[in-house]
Amino acid sequence: MDFHYIEPENTSPSESDQDARVVVGIDFGTTFSGFAYANKVNKNTIETHDTWPEQRGALKTPTALLYTEDWKVHKWGVPALAVRPKKKKGKGARNVDTKPVELFKLHLGDMKDVEKPSLPDGLDFRKAITDYLAEFGKLMKETLLARWPGLDFHKQILKVITVPAEFDDRAKYIMRACAHSAGLTDKVDSELLEFTTEPEAAAIYCMKVLKQHNLRKGSSFMIVDCGGGTVDLTTRTLLNQDCLSEVTERTGEFCGGSYVDKEFVKYMRKLVGSEAIDKLEENNYSQLQYLVQEFSTQIKLQFTGEPAKFKSKELDIEDMCPALIQYVDEKTKTEMEKTEWLIELNYITVKIFFDTVVDKILRLIRDQLNSSKKAISALFMVGGFSESPYVLRRVREEYGREVEIIAVPSEPIAAVVRGAVYYGLNMKTIQTRVLKRTYGIEIWEKARSWDPKERQNDRGVVKLFHKLAQRGTEVAVDAKFLFECWPIYAEQTTVKFLIYTTTEDDGKYCDDPGMKLFGKLQIDLPDPHLGRNRPIDFTLTFGKMETKAIATNKRTGERCEAIFALEL
16 A cells, blocks of 8 residues: 655636636625625625615624524514514413524534524424525625626636634535525536635635735734634735735634623523523524524623723513513512513623633634744734624733734624635635644555454454544645555455544544544446456545545546535
């Protein structure tokens, strides 16, 4: 067996890339989404869409859906959000729940099921993603075709979707399938749909505005993308005016702005009882969401972290969330009636909501600083949560002495989507990436003395994990990892390649803890009379944001590209 790394060749753009006349960047976010676009003829003019249903002048619209009882989309964006409950007469009267659905993107993340936001019974997260992209896509298509009449939406517009750094290939595949089902592409594997990570897109955008900070060639800077659901980080080096290399492994965690809202809901559980909140969520979901919206608008977005400037806020449960009253027990009801169902949130309480989340962001930044072998000249914060004055203040207090420049660019909420457009206009901007996982394949070899007997088959063969590419390795985009092998048995007529990934640096067996099946492909091996002398080249290519596997029979020239059998 033999394995080696091949630098990428200078290849010309694909036919599809050449046909694309317009690039549209799509930031499908956990809490807010948006798109921006540019014509390849005028690459320096990027337009960010700001007109949405019942919403004008905003660079993003809520990632929210409102369904009818038979699960058809009734409204999306701002109109789908919960509205102030109408007061009804009569004891125990309930409002009809309109089932606003939010945070469904988080189901793509690699988190425990109990940590994922609940969805109404009967709604699968893939349907929610597809339905939202379908409505979003209709508006996007109308906008682009009105701007450039006659464009072929599927053949002349390159779509670039941003994804969190921690999304694995499975999540990206689901996104690609949902985008196709939503009508954004004419086939699942369309070359006119590309992915880039959110921090990578933000880094490209910030690179375009670096001139004001006098960063020079060779300077390294960190991007901290603070979104609603995720916080993603990447550290990049400025190679020249238009190119970046990745310095450290992209990292991320589920600790965005929506997690401050979650801390508020936890506080409500302690105040009125978990059972009451559970019943409210089950029967009057929209009222719970409205209460969270009011907390976010009145308190979260205004919090600076300065005690002298903070005034305690009151939330009126009878007004904002009347259905909750019927679910609390008698003891709690007596206590709440003493305050006329007013909940007072003081400085210490709100600070605790924030610190639980912000402390995780500070730790992620520390990990990036420790991982970088180069000095970090600047730290740029982007995303909606970066507009929180408290978040920026804490970051500057913690790292202001280590990093000379800590800044938030203008309109940070649009940094990712604009960076996605820049990426689509010039995909050579990103020269290298650092692998987030170790990749390898299952190989069969004669058992060694230290291999357990129970792992050996009746021919004395054992299945091993053969590493092809190691986590933390900086690789050029489109570089190939080539592995040459032969059939294990002389009579074999096919060879199946099982590709595994792990977050560890290496592995011994494919069933080691943390190993995940990434994909599989199979190639025919005719001429069994030649015995084992039938070499095969297996190539793994980390191109752009997706991974391709190819097996080639070196005797016949037969080539088989991987179609990953992902567990969806």
